[in-house]
Amino acid sequence: MNTQARPEAVQALLGAYRTGQPIEPLTERFPGLDVDDAYAIQVGQVEQWQRDGAVVKGYKVGLSSAAMQRQLGVDQPDFGHLTGGMFHLETQPIDLSAFVAPKVEPEIAFVLGKPLRGPGVTVAEAMAAVEFMVPALEIIDSRVRDWKIKLVDTIADNASSGGVVLGSTATSLSQVDVRLIGGVLRRNGEVVGTGAGGAVLGSPLNALVWLVNTLGARGVTLQAGHVVLPGSITAAVPVAAGDVTTATFARLGSVTARFSKVGGAR
Template sequence: MDPGSAEKAAAELLTAYDTGEAIRPLTRTFPDLSLEDAYGIQRIQVDRWLRDGAVIKGHKVGLTSAAMQRQLGVDQPDYGHLVDSMFHTDSAPIDAGRFLQPRIEPEIAFVLGRPLAGPGVTAAQAIAAVDFLLPSLEIIDSRIADWKITLTDTIADNASSGGVVLGTRPTRLDAVDLVTAGCLLHRNGELVQTGAGGAVLGSPLNALVWLANTLGALGVTLEAGHVVLPGSITAAVDVAAGDIVTATFAGLGSVTADFRQVTA
């Protein structure tokens, strides 16, 4: 893909944020879109946000569970950037109108206490870099109409990032078995999904290692204080204005996303 086409694709996605109107899949408009092209388009958008005053507060790993890969028809993980405006307070009202077609996922969030730079990061090094864990809900969203996405579509669209709600009870990494830790996901009081940490590449820690090494090969370091979302324990659930979603994790506590606020 030539630079002009990459800029055009990024502009289409940025316009979707501004107008609230989803666009057709980029892979239809740009049939030769590669993974490298898609990450380049993602970076163009992130650079625009940074110029406008945004601050990178972490990264997300997506498509790490078999459930999510089946749901979206892809076969490998991806990553996206988390900026300050994406973070929401546990149980505080969230304006559902800021999203186009939101879904929600329960995740065990890592908060780093020291930088983590690949390539060559081992599981032991990743463990040493984690300060604590938090229960979290990721709000995924797509600027692509009807979620008709391929892997390259979602990568270009910042890995379908929308927002994140972090719980308020930090837990030491060694106090939780990341593989067996279970999760119950309730929407409006109804149990809608269950899962365990092992659904995420065998362990959420594997997603952190993958991210550190993937970004490290690009010269990017995961910074101290950054949040890393390793991927969803369950399939994503649709949400809309009026919904309340709570994820309860064994050993980690709970976190709630409140979408009762509606845009005037």
């Protein structure tokens, strides 16, 4: 554990947010960093955002599919925080000047109807806490140059969180087997990825349980109204100014993200 490096790493990542300039991998700059250090660095950034007025609106599970683990060369999930400023409306172009190297992922988002706290939460208890599901597009981003990341790098960088667009069609868990929900990701009308809920740890519900119990061990409770992104059903796809991406899910509907030219409307 490298507690002396933590404040410096927090400031380096906060600086990348302010300037839009990526940093070199933390694992190269601070070779002794471990997973505990990485989560402490993540929390250090979130605490600064909260001092600046941000509110945590939910969490994301990253690296929960084999596709994403292969893409980034890791072998376990991680989690990050979602703050209010990360949520974008479908109808509003998303300005890419706020990102460094954005990619999109199609996800089945859970919205909680009551608090949920681990450890020891079961799948049944997690299901009972979910009020509804919505289609979602997560925008992942890396403040680390060229996505040259190891597990510790992405955890420290808030699990490579960037933003999220939620669809407006709510579906109850009782209406569909979430494992069997198929999805198609399109960029500018072209199919760029396909997958199903089962790609996410066997079921997105397993990712939710993993998150709740992992956060609970750290003294954190998920609250009613929190959004949980359990992980992508496909590999992530890069986006550029002018792109329009749509994720369409069987039984859930679709969600679209529109990306604007840097510094202005599309």
